[in-house]
Amino acid sequence: MTTQAYDKQVASDIIASFDARPEMLVQILRVFVDRFGWITDDAIRQLASELNLSRADVHGVVSYYHDFRTSPPGKHVVKICEAEACQSMGSRELSEHAQESLGLGMHESNDDVTLEPVYCLGNCACSPAIMVDGKTFGRVNADRFDEIVATMNEAR
Secondary structure, eight states: OOOOOOOHHHHHHHHHHTTTOGGGHHHHHHHHHHHHSSOOHHHHHHHHHHHTOOHHHHHHHHHHSTTOOSSOOOSEEEEEEOSHHHHHTTHHHHHHHHHHHHTOOTTEEOSSEEEEEESOOSOGGGOSOEEETTEEEOSOOHHHHHHHHHHHHHTO
16 A cells, blocks of 8 residues: 655645535545545644534544544455455354454554455455455455455565
């Protein structure tokens, strides 16, 4: 995952690209996460100011959606589908294995990896599915998970 440090001018340019419309907050936040990796307290203050919203309004949206993290992610983001189709094909067991092998709980990070649940990757026919740094993998069992993680670490 390649991100840049929070930059107030870049953030202002992003907000302006949405015409500073408060109803575009979710879309703006999505771009912030893509660009900066996470939503900082400074970003919340700036968004509130430039969109004429309260900080509580912005924080409420940030905390509601699981994709808007408020702490820096690891170098890699691993998402495991927890939706019904994937659960029926073993994603609960896969999640347990991932947490054990990575030494992380869901929604936790270290410098190398962030582990997150996701509630549908649109890959139901190939359940259980995971996403690593934006790339989706299907029919993932514990062994395949370990292979994918090993490859992810070798790619650095």
